[in-house]
Amino acid sequence: MTDLSELDRGAAPGAADPVKVLLHRHRELCERAVDPLEIAAGLEAHGITDRTAARFRHRDVFSLAEELYARVPRDADTAADASAAPAREGDRRRSVAVLLLPLLPGTLCAAALIALARTHGQTRLYAAAAGVVAVALALRAALRRGPLALPDALASRSTTGSWTCWLLVYAVLGDGLLRTAVAGGPDGLPDGTADGDWPVALAPLLALTLAVAPATWTAGLFLAHARRKLAASRGLEDFAASVRPVLLGAVALFLGALAALVVLCAPFLDAGPLSPAVLALGVLLFVARLLTVHGFTHAPRVILMLTAVAQVLAPATVFAARLPGCAALGAPVEALTAASGPSVVPVLTCGAGALTLLVHASRTLARASAHLRPEQAR
Numbered sequence: 001m002t003d004l005s006e007l008d009r010g011a012a013p014g015a016a017d018p019v020k021v022l023l024h025r026h027r028e029l030c031e032r033a034v035d036p037l038e039i040a041a042g043l044e045a046h047g048i049t050d051r052t053a054a055r056f057r058h059r060d061v062f063s064l065a066e067e068l069y070a071r072v073p074r075d076a077d078t079a080a081d082a083s084a085a086p087a088r089e090g091d092r093r094r095s096v097a098v099l100l101l102p103l104l105p106g107t108l109c110a111a112a113l114i115a116l117a118r119t120h121g122q123t124r125l126y127a128a129a130a131g132v133v134a135v136a137l138a139l140r141a142a143l144r145r146g147p148l149a150l151p152d153a154l155a156s157r158s159t160t161g162s163w164t165c166w167l168l169v170y171a172v173l174g175d176g177l178l179r180t181a182v183a184g185g186p187d188g189l190p191d192g193t194a195d196g197d198w199p200v201a202l203a204p205l206l207a208l209t210l211a212v213a214p215a216t217w218t219a220g221l222f223l224a225h226a227r228r229k230l231a232a233s234r235g236l237e238d239f240a241a242s243v244r245p246v247l248l249g250a251v252a253l254f255l256g257a258l259a260a261l262v263v264l265c266a267p268f269l270d271a272g273p274l275s276p277a278v279l280a281l282g283v284l285l286f287v288a289r290l291l292t293v294h295g296f297t298h299a300p301r302v303i304l305m306l307t308a309v310a311q312v313l314a315p316a317t318v319f320a321a322r323l324p325g326c327a328a329l330g331a332p333v334e335a336l337t338a339a340s341g342p343s344v345v346p347v348l349t350c351g352a353g354a355l356t357l358l359v360h361a362s363r364t365l366a367r368a369s370a371h372l373r374p375e376q377a378r
Contacts, residue, residue: 019056019064019067019068019071020071022056022064022068023068023071023072026039026042026043026046026068027072029042029043030068030069030071030072031072033069036062036065036066036068036069039065039068039069040061040062040064040065040230040368041230041367041368041369041370041371042369043061043064043065044061044236044367044368044369045367045369048061048064049061049236050236050237060236061236061368099217101141101142101145101146102142102146102212102213102215102216102217103213104138104141104142105135105138105139105142105209105210105212106206106209106210106211106212106213107138108131108134108135108138108209109131109135109205109206109209109210110206110210111131111134112127112128112130112131112132112134112135113131113202113206113269115127115130115131116128116131116202135209139209139212142212142216143212143289146216146219146220147216147219147220147222147223147293148215148216148219148289148290148293149293150292150293151293160288160292160297160300160301160304163301163304163305163307163308164285164288164304166308166311166312167281167284167285167304167307167308167311167350168205168208170308170311170312170346171201171204171205171208171277171278171281171346172200172201172202172204172205173190173198173200173201174311174314174315174342174345174346175199175201175277175341175342175343175345175346176190176198176199176200176201176342177198177315178314178315178318178333178337178342178345179199179337179341179342180197180198180199181315181318181319182318182333182334182337182338182342185197185198186198202269203262203265203266203269203275203278204275204277204278204281206265206269207258207261207262207265207275207278207282208258208278208281208282208285210261210265211254211257211258211261211282214253214254214257214258214261215254215282215286215289218250218253218254218257218286219250219286219289219290219293221250221253222246222247222250222290223371225243225246225250226243226246226247226365226371227371229242229243229246230243230368230371236367236368239366239368240366240367241366243365243366244362244366247361247362247365247366248358248362251283251286251287251358254282254283254286255279255282255283258278258279258282258283259274259279262274262275262278262279275343276343276347276351277343277346277347277350280346280347280350280351280354281346281350283350283354283358284303284304284307284350284353284354284357287300287354287357287358287361288300288303288304288357290361290365291357291360291361291364291365294364294365294370294371295370296360296361296364296365296370299356299357299360300357303353303356303357304353306353307349307350307352307353310345310349311345311346311349314333314345315333317329317330317332317333318330318333318334321334333345
């Protein structure tokens with residue numbers, strides 16, 4: 001981070017050109033920026049506020065960024081104009097991929113569930129394994145492009161994938177295991193049906209894979225609106241106040257789309273008309289991904305880990321209560337399950353995690369520096 005005391009000395013009244021000092025310190029940022037907005041976001045990331053900008057004889061960080069952008073020579077402008085047409089064609093192809101690729105996980109998941117319904121015995125096991133692999137590869141492909149894609153600089157730092165898998169596994173197997181455990185079972189492994197000794201819930205998996213598409217499109221809308229708010233704002237506080245409603249609106253839009261998908265999937269899989277547990281999990285994963293792609297990896301990793309651990313502990317305490325002298329361990333979970341059903345565990349855990357991350361996102365994603373391109377954030 002830039003030493004603000006040194007900046008103050010550079011902006012002292014005796015300095016002939018205080019902006020030149022700042023330009024020297026942040027030349028790499030200014031040369032890489034494609035517009036003044038990226039410089040403004042980069043300056044904020046280095047601790048420069050509107051009050052600091054006033055010491056450089058500017059009313060706010062945006063005005064200061066415009067002068068820095070104008071001062072940097074750009075010899076590559078002519079070459080950039082010559083390659084504009086091919087670049088636009090590539091952008092169109094990428095836009096089509098971003099639009100259609102998120103539909104692939106849900107489509108393959110639906111095909112896999114149809115195959116499960118039409119097979120039996122060992123063939124069903126093969127169909128399930130093939131479906132898991134196909135959906136996993138489709139999810140990987142869909143999340144490698146578009147607004148939910150992790151930049152290369154962040155991919156190595158993000159370890160939320162394993163915890164996400166745990167949460168998805170619990171969404172499919174957890175409620176059935178907890179219900180059976182409270183009743184004294186299970187007596188066998190799940191057989192892939194909702195009527196077995198260990199019931200399996202496939203509706204959440206189908207709804208969540210189908211929700212990859214609205215999650216991607218909603219994230220794109222949020223990024224586009226945030227960029228426009230950044231262009232229209234004339235101060236960091238003004239931008240923060242204007243982008244928070246956009247974030248909340250994006251989350252509400254995704255929640256509505258997910259609820260519609262849950263309702264549509266329920267009749268085909270003999271599930272309830274609406275599952276609060278799936279909605280809570282979907283919002284949790286959506287907000288966690290938004291934070292992660294913007295470079296805030298720590299909070300999503302911790303919250304997803306705590307949520308997964310809490311869910312695993314719920315049936316674990318019921319099993320532990322069967323040990324001599326440990327009956328009290330399972331009492332809280334058994335009481336909750338008896339009162340509200342086994343789905344109360346994911347509703348509480350995912351709901352608390354989603355609310356925590358949403359509060360965190362309303363602060364972090366309201367910063368101009370959160371909307372830097374990855375190479376500009378260095």
